[in-house]
Amino acid sequence: MTGDKRPVSVLVVIHTPDLHILLLERSSHPGYWQSVTGSQENDESLIDTAAREVEEETGIAASQSAFRDWQITNTFEIFAEWRHRYAPGVTQNTEHVFSLEVPAQQPVTIAPDEHLNYQWLPWREAAEKCFSWTNRDAILMLPEKVAR
Template sequence: MLRKPFSVLVVIYNELEQFLLLQRADDPDFWQSVTGGIDHDELPIETAYRELKEETGIDAKALGIEIHAHHKTNRYQIRPQWLHRYEPGVTLNTEYVFSVQVPSNTPIQLAKDEHTDFVWLDKQQACERAWSPSNKEEIQAITIVEPQKC
């Protein structure tokens, strides 16, 4: 089944003001927060919880951790190498933005078919490493103590 052009972005951070970024398996230069397509029968918040668990092993519901909806969407051009996943003529994706704070000792278990590595970075480093402009912007928007500029 072809994907609908709707996805989630879940920015993960901890109390030490560090942000989690994941390295994509299909592009070693592409570092990102958790992302994923919204299934046909899912609400965006359900996708956020599912993708967080699938990509990092963090089961926020079981841990009693709330994922926060930012009530914001981003629209961006779908990368050419991913267009085959969508209906012909679809070129734009709508991304629903979420964030979640987890304890700094939270273990990370990557989905090896999607990501090969992860790193915790301070805000400035995360903004520099994140591949997509929308991911950089959403990391920048989160205020833990004092905001830093990218």
């Protein structure tokens, strides 16, 4: 069965002022760690998608003004195992990068159907742990983005 998922998503790097990064372990792939990600739904704006996904995946409710839109997009091939969620022939996804600074490391409420665990790591360690190249690259850019 084919889905109607949009091939447009957000990546949200959640971090503390001292650049500790929140990573989530995927339930469908134990050992695969990532930042918050998720697809745009219906007619919501990208910032709405970012805020919704952060709250759904971590329990952190943040105002839209707390998010930083990096104005960076990445295009990548959708893994074959997930293509059934999209219209026939859709093989590429466009990801929009955001960050969210929180005051300190904090416990989060993960979505058990999506994630097994979470951890806060210093930014370099977090970048090394990510399975996604777009996520790794975003984390490596974070010190520069925060300094602005």
